[in-house]
Amino acid sequence: MIQQKDHFDLDPHHIYLNGAYMSPQLKSVARIGIENLNRKNRPYEISESDFFSEKTVLKKRFAQLINAPDPEAIAIIPSVSYGIANVIRNITFEKGDEIVLLQEQFPSNYYAWKQLETSHNVTVRIVTAPAVETGRAERWNEALLQAVTENTKVVAVPHVHWADGTLFDLALLRKRTNEVNAYLIVDGTQSVGALPFSVEDIAPDALICGGYKWLLGAYGLGVAYFGERFYQGTPIENNWMNHEGSENFANLVNYNERFKAKATRFDVGESSQFILVPMLSEGIRQLLQWTPEAIQEYCRNITKDVLKTLPKKHFYIEDPKYRAQHLFGIYPKNDFSIPKLKEHMAAQNISVSYRGQSIRVSPNVYNTEDDIKRLTTCLLDAIS
Numbered sequence: 001m002i003q004q005k006d007h008f009d010l011d012p013h014h015i016y017l018n019g020a021y022m023s024p025q026l027k028s029v030a031r032i033g034i035e036n037l038n039r040k041n042r043p044y045e046i047s048e049s050d051f052f053s054e055k056t057v058l059k060k061r062f063a064q065l066i067n068a069p070d071p072e073a074i075a076i077i078p079s080v081s082y083g084i085a086n087v088i089r090n091i092t093f094e095k096g097d098e099i100v101l102l103q104e105q106f107p108s109n110y111y112a113w114k115q116l117e118t119s120h121n122v123t124v125r126i127v128t129a130p131a132v133e134t135g136r137a138e139r140w141n142e143a144l145l146q147a148v149t150e151n152t153k154v155v156a157v158p159h160v161h162w163a164d165g166t167l168f169d170l171a172l173l174r175k176r177t178n179e180v181n182a183y184l185i186v187d188g189t190q191s192v193g194a195l196p197f198s199v200e201d202i203a204p205d206a207l208i209c210g211g212y213k214w215l216l217g218a219y220g221l222g223v224a225y226f227g228e229r230f231y232q233g234t235p236i237e238n239n240w241m242n243h244e245g246s247e248n249f250a251n252l253v254n255y256n257e258r259f260k261a262k263a264t265r266f267d268v269g270e271s272s273q274f275i276l277v278p279m280l281s282e283g284i285r286q287l288l289q290w291t292p293e294a295i296q297e298y299c300r301n302i303t304k305d306v307l308k309t310l311p312k313k314h315f316y317i318e319d320p321k322y323r324a325q326h327l328f329g330i331y332p333k334n335d336f337s338i339p340k341l342k343e344h345m346a347a348q349n350i351s352v353s354y355r356g357q358s359i360r361v362s363p364n365v366y367n368t369e370d371d372i373k374r375l376t377t378c379l380l381d382a383i384s
């Protein structure tokens with residue numbers, strides 16, 4: 001794959017290495033957003049079938065992206081917290097059940113689980129991150145597997161850690177959760193779109209994704225896969241559209257108490273989202289064309305040689321085998337000044353994020369090897 005900067009409207013003088021914060025907008029996504037914003041100028045041109053047709057396209061594309069055979073297994077959600085709330089609503093918890101989470105995982109995949117300690121007498125087990133030194137990610141993966149026991153009801157983790165890109169072996173985790181009949185809930189927000197994911201291979205019970213990062217959509221809309229264990233579930237809200245027969249507008253006065261099939265019941269109210277749905281759909285269309293495999297490869301190629309130039313004495317970066325290529329943490333060791341780094345970065349117009357102790361770098365197909373070189377120059381300058 002070659003660099004794809006032309007597809008975006010980025011300032012050519014800015015080095016954006018922060019896709020994990022939010023993606024820049026594809027020009028095609030912006031165009032579709034504006035077109036659809038303007039459609040409401042003439043509401044008589046919006047038909048009843050339009051309430052459903054774009055949603056179907058989005059679900060088909062997302063299902064294809066994650067290799068899920070059935071688009072009806074996909075729900076449209078406004079946020080990750082919403083998807084997690086639906087998951088929690090449909091698991092029966094008993095006193096003593098354990099929920100396994102990772103240290104410092106994203107709050108939308110933490111608070112709701114933690115609350116269950118008070119409401120349902122369950123125990124949240126946080127798998128702590130090992131010290132920042134060689135083999136950290138491997139040991140963290142081992143500790144995660146070991147935390148799963150006969151008492152485990154749910155393991156709710158990301159595919160890659162949002163703060164530093166640590167990669168978790170979901171295939172092994174699925175095997176282990178199956179042994180103890182625990183749910184496997186995956187937050188794919190920082191991976192799906194840029195890192196291959198296959199529902200056929202991993203078979204998670206749910207995969208929840210915010211749409212405005214690696215899926216290249218607008219802020220405010222995401223997508224979720226729900227597996228069979230949720231097909232008879234009760235959604236957290238009743239909206240007219242997640243009940244059967246809603247396509248027939250004239251007949252909506254004759255209430256139908258039955259929810260729609262499979263994951264469609266978990267669609268958020270007003271999920272037709274005439275602006276955001278086609279925007280996210282277009283982002284995913286582009287990703288299907290580029291492919292997550294090629295995006296990983298592209299990010300690997302622009303980073304691999306340059307990152308080797310950072311002396312190990314001063315920086316820790318996880319072994320590329322155990323981290324994502326599109327999102328990784330650089331941990332400075334002693335004698336490093338974050339304020340100085342921030343100054344250099346501002347002067348060079350470089351965006352990254354600072355999460356916990358990690359300098360989070362998250363490139364994509366609009367970046368070049370030269371961008372990474374400029375970043376490493378700033379990092380070396382900040383060693384005092």
Ligand SMILES: Cc1ncc(COP(=O)(O)O)c(C=O)c1O
Binds near residue numbers: 079108162210
């Ligand atoms: C791993 C992860 N999950 C979820 C989110 C967003 O959550 P929500 O959609 O609930 O705002 C983020 C945002 O940074 C994230 O990094």
